[in-house]
Amino acid sequence: MKRPVDAQTPDAEQLVREWLDVAHAGEYSRFDEYVSESYVLYEAPVPEEGVAGPQGEAHGPEGVAEYMRLVHQAFSDMEISIARLLAAEDVVMYEGTMSYTWSGARLGIPPTGDDVEVPFMEVTEIADGKIEAQRSYMDRLDIQEQMGIQ
Amino acid sequence: MSGRSHEEDSPVSQTTDDRKAVVRRCLAAWDDGDMETFDEVYARDLTVHGADIDGLADLEELHATWHEAFPNLTHTVEEMVAEDDRVALAFRLTGTHEGEFQGIEGTGASIDVAGMAFFRVVDGTIVEQTAVEDDLALYEQLGAVEPPSA
Numbered sequence: 171m172k173r174p175v176d177a178q179t180p181d182a183e184q185l186v187r188e189w190l191d192v193a194h195a196g197e198y199s200r201f202d203e204y205v206s207e208s209y210v211l212y213e214a215p216v217p218e219e220g221v222a223g224p225q226g227e228a229h230g231p232e233g234v235a236e237y238m239r240l241v242h243q244a245f246s247d248m249e250i251s252i253a254r255l256l257a258a259e260d261v262v263m264y265e266g267t268m269s270y271t272w273s274g275a276r277l278g279i280p281p282t283g284d285d286v287e288v289p290f291m292e293v294t295e296i297a298d299g300k301i302e303a304q305r306s307y308m309d310r311l312d313i314q315e316q317m318g319i320q
Numbered sequence: 321m322s323g324r325s326h327e328e329d330s331p332v333s334q335t336t337d338d339r340k341a342v343v344r345r346c347l348a349a350w351d352d353g354d355m356e357t358f359d360e361v362y363a364r365d366l367t368v369h370g371a372d373i374d375g376l377a378d379l380e381e382l383h384a385t386w387h388e389a390f391p392n393l394t395h396t397v398e399e400m401v402a403e404d405d406r407v408a409l410a411f412r413l414t415g416t417h418e419g420e421f422q423g424i425e426g427t428g429a430s431i432d433v434a435g436m437a438f439f440r441v442v443d444g445t446i447v448e449q450t451a452v453e454d455d456l457a458l459y460e461q462l463g464a465v466e467p468p469s470a
Contacts, residue, residue, distance in 0.1 A: 214454055214456075214457060254406065254408075254438060256401040256402070256403045256406055256407075256408045257401070257403070258401045261399060261401055262401075263399065263401045263408035263410065263436070264408075265408075265436070265438050265450060265452070289370055289450075289452055290452065291408075291410075291436035291437075291438070291452045292436075293398075293399050293408075293410045293436065305410065305434070307410070307434060307435060307436040307452045307453070307454065308452060308454065309452060309453065309454055309455050309456070310454055310455075310456035310457070311454070311455040311456040311459065311465075312455070314456065
C-alpha cells in the first residue's frame with residue numbers, strides 16, 4: 171500500500187473526471203473504456219435486485235450500467251460538481267455536490283418532483299489505466315429527508 | 321470560510337507526510353479521548369463545513385458526546401492522499417453503543433460506518449474539516465430506523 175509520492179498525476183485525475191461525465195451522461199456503451207472487468211462500485215443505495223453484485227455494490231461495467239439506468243429512471247437533471255480533488259498515482263479522492271430532481275418512482279414510492287442537493291465524497295482506485303474500485307460516501311439520511319421519506 | 325484568514329504560505333516548512341501525520345494524530349486523539357492532543361491538532365478557530373460546529377469548543381463537545389455513547393470508538397484509515405495543504409481521508413468508524421446517543425439509550429450494538437473527510441492543515445494544525453458519514457447506516461445499526469430493503 172506504500173506509494174512513492176503524493177504528486178499530482180493528471181492521467182488519473184483526467185480518467186476520473188471523464189468517467190464521472192460519461193457515467194452521469196448515461197453513455198453506457200462507453201463504460202468499459204473507463205472501468206475494468208473486475209471493477210466494483212461501493213455505494214450504499216445500490217439495490218441487490220437488477221444490479222450485478224450484492225446489495226450496496228455494482229460489479230463490472232455491466233453492473234454499474236444497470237445501476238446508472240435505475241438512477242436515471244428515478245432522477246433527472248443530475249449534476250455533479252467537484253469542489254476539491256486530490257490525486258495520487260493510483261488513487262483519486264474528491265468531494266463535491268450532487269443535485270437532481272426526483273422525477274421517477276424510487277423504492278416503490280412515487281416521485282414528488284422534489285429537488286435534492288447532497289454533499290458527497292468518493293475514493294477511486296486505478297490500476298492499468300482503468301478504474302478498479304470506486305467507493306462513494308453520502309449521507310442517505312440527508313437524502314431521504316430531502317425526499318420526504320424519513 | 322474563516323479558514324482563509326490563514327496564510328497560504330506556511331512559515332513552518334511542512335511536507336505532505338507531516339500533514340498526514342497531523343491527521344493521524346487527530347484520529348488517535350478522537351479514539352483515545354486525549355484532549356491535550358485534540359487541542360494541539362485543531363486550530364482554535366477551525367472551520368467545520370457541513371455541520372453545526374463553530375470552533376474548537378463545539379468540536380470538543382461533539383467529541384464528548386461520541387465518547388459517552390461509544391467509549392471504544394475507533395477510526396481505521398482506509399485511504400489517505402495529501403496534496404499541498406490538503407489531506408483527504410477514507411475511514412471506518414467502529415465502536416459499541418454503550419451510552420445515550422441522539423436520544424437513543426445504549427443498546428450494546430456494534431457499529432461499523434464508513435466515512436470520508438477532507439482537512440486543511442496549516443502550521444501543523446487543522447484549520448478546516450469537512451466530513452461525510454452515512455447517518456442512515458448508523459441509525460440502522462442502532463436499530464433506530466428500518467433498513468430500506470426490509
